[in-house]
Amino acid sequence: MKTSWRSAALVASAAAVLALTTACGQEQAPQTGSQNVGATAAAGDYGTGIGTGSSTDNGYGADAKDQQGAAAQAQSAGQLAVTESAELGEVLTDGAGFTLYRFDKDTAEPPKSSCDGDCAKAWPPVPAEGAEAATGVDKALLGEVTRTDGTKQLTVAGWPMYRYAKDTKAGDTNGQGVGGTWFASAPTGKKATLADLPGLSVRKDPQLGDIVVDKNGMTVYRFMKDEAWPKPVSACTGACLEKWPAVAPVSADDTEGVKKKNLMTFTRPDGVRQMTVNCWPIYTFTGDKKAGDTNGQGVGGTWYAVAPDGKPVGAPEAE
Structure with a gap:
């Protein structure tokens, strides 16, 4: 034929x-x-x-084993920093060097988080308390949003910030592109990307x-x-x-x-x-x-x- x-x-x-x-x-x-x-x-x-995840994947890009360490990441961001990535350009990190992420299903105007339950176990929200701007980060862009459980989450230019349970050391960017909705944050709150x-x-x-x-x-x-x-x-x-x-x-x-x-x-x-x-x-x-x-x-x-x-x-x- x-x-x-x-x-x-x-x-x-x-x-x-x-x-x-x-x-x-x-x-x-x-x-x-x-x-x-x-x-x-x-x-x-x-x-x-x-790239489809393990058999225990909860649908948010992390499994039960990953989530065991997620609670440890639910701590203050401390003094934020800007890290230069060869793949992503300028990336926003917390005081310990862990990458901060933003979620496409959230909104910045007004700030709103759409990540709760199992999602929040895979992507621990960054607490607003204790977060400080550093060189390269505009203090005026830092804010907070009240989550459904009443806790305050850090925002950058309105976007709620998260860590990722599969990032186990400073500099990891394992959450980049997960599900086509999770991206490392630039210091401006936009998606980190190499320019031009x-x-x-x-x-x-x-x-x-x-x-x-x-x-x-x-x-x-x-x-x-x-x-x-x-x-x-x-x-x-x-x-x-x-x-x-x-x-x-x-x-x-x-x-x-x-x-x-x-x-x-x-x-x-x-x-x-x-x-x-x-x-x-x-x-x-x-x-x-x-x-x-x-x-x-x-x-x-x-x-x-x-x-x-x-x-x-x-x-x-x-x-």
């Missing part, structure tokens, strides 16, 4: 195929065998179970070398079952796409260090526009929790970080 469809398409739209071939810069058809054209990702190919990263740029990874990252510094990946010729085709759908979100379109002018030839977008069957590098569809990985993570590298033997020229870094049979 796949072969007849492709043959019919090539016969019916030879001119269009020629245009796409030129646009994608392909001089010959891709090798067959290793790439299952148009196939949906099989179970295990997209990293099921990676282009839509796509190149980062030198100590193990992988030069790899492409998105505007948030997250590693960009290729799926070996995708196709780039005669036009981009994504084989990652359904549950696969939930694990490996498609990178949204990026202007060629909003890139740095990435090969600009054949930098293009295409429309997926679900109507979503997806970015490509050298015509290959690109993705991020939900198992990567912070900028610099490369947990998707080699997953299922089909997922690899992207080199600046679009090739899969470390793939056994890279083009």
